[in-house]
Amino acid sequence: MNKIISPSVLASDFANLQKEIEMLNQSEADWIHIDVMDGVFVPNISFGMPVLKSIQKHNKKVLDVHLMIVKPDQYITTFAELGADIITVHYEACDHLHRTLQLIRSTGAKAGVAINPHTPISVLEDILPYLDLVLIMSVNPGFGGQKFIENTYTKVEKLRAIINQRGFDINIEIDGGVNDQNIEKLSKAGADVFVAGNFVFASDNPIETIKNLKIKANL
Numbered sequence: 001m002n003k004i005i006s007p008s009v010l011a012s013d014f015a016n017l018q019k020e021i022e023m024l025n026q027s028e029a030d031w032i033h034i035d036v037m038d039g040v041f042v043p044n045i046s047f048g049m050p051v052l053k054s055i056q057k058h059n060k061k062v063l064d065v066h067l068m069i070v071k072p073d074q075y076i077t078t079f080a081e082l083g084a085d086i087i088t089v090h091y092e093a094c095d096h097l098h099r100t101l102q103l104i105r106s107t108g109a110k111a112g113v114a115i116n117p118h119t120p121i122s123v124l125e126d127i128l129p130y131l132d133l134v135l136i137m138s139v140n141p142g143f144g145g146q147k148f149i150e151n152t153y154t155k156v157e158k159l160r161a162i163i164n165q166r167g168f169d170i171n172i173e174i175d176g177g178v179n180d181q182n183i184e185k186l187s188k189a190g191a192d193v194f195v196a197g198n199f200v201f202a203s204d205n206p207i208e209t210i211k212n213l214k215i216k217a218n219l
Contacts (some may be wrong), residue, residue, distance in 0.1 A: 003217035004193040005210055006031035006064045006173070009055070010046055011197030014028070017051070020201070021058040027210045031064040033175070036079075038069040042141045049078060052205045064193075066114060068141050069093065073100055080107035088112030088135050088173075091119060101130040105116065112173070116141060117149050121158045130171050133193070134159060139176030148177030153189050156184050160190025180209075180216055187217045195207045 007029050012020040024032055034052060039045040055061070065084040067075070072089045079087055084139055087109045094100045097113065104111040112133035113124065117140060124134060136159070138152040144199050156172055163170050173193035183194055196210075203209040 001192065003187055003191075003214070004030040004171070005214050005217065006033040006036055006193055006195050007200045007206075007210060008033040008175070008195050008197035010035040013201070017054065018058050021055055024062045024210075025058070025207060027207045028214050029061060029210050031062040031193070032059055033064045033066060034084075034199075036067050036069060037066060039139075041043070041070045041090065042068045049075075049082060050082075051086060052079070052082050059083075062086065064088075064173075064195075066112075066135065066195075067093075068114075073103055076100070076103050076109075077107055080104075080109045084109050086110040086112055086133060088114050090114045090116070090135060090141075091123060092116055098130060101127065103136040105130070114141075117151070121155055122136070124159070125162065128163065128166060128168055128170065131168075133171040133173055135173040135175055135195075136191075137176055138174050138178070141176075148179075148182055153185060156186060156189040158190050163190075178213075180212055183213055184216045184219050187219070 110132035114135035175195040
């Protein structure tokens, strides 16, 4: 399958959000990644429901919502109603993960689980049947622009081997420090979806940057 580029609007120009979304619509980006942070689970605060509602007025792509928040069950239905196609929650933030994944799927959205850099792949084995996506954090969550953690390649390889062995159809998404220097190696390790924030939005030509990432991911 073709690899998926999901630019993170956390790195975009918030003062010109409509323009940024329209740019992504014109690009070869497949999804738009929305990082929702509560200042509790991670040391930062980002988008809430009103901003997501504004984004959806202009967005024409798959909406990839990443909830970096505690007690995500309280908000899942609302995010689905606002147009989230994929809702990803953190393994570390869910007391009853199986129930949370059932709730996501009951809304019609696809269900994802994210794991932080210190969390081993092994914790996911029992819940793989209930997942559409696993997001592997390749930086510590909460801030953009961090350095990529090299151990991510090994985690991707391990997870891809387990998914293939058990015959599941699950995307592996990488979030953090993705650029044109590591995307090809991540793709070969078994990743399918690539979140790129600063690398896209800080470039001189984001549309061209997205195109190049797509090419390298599919080599």
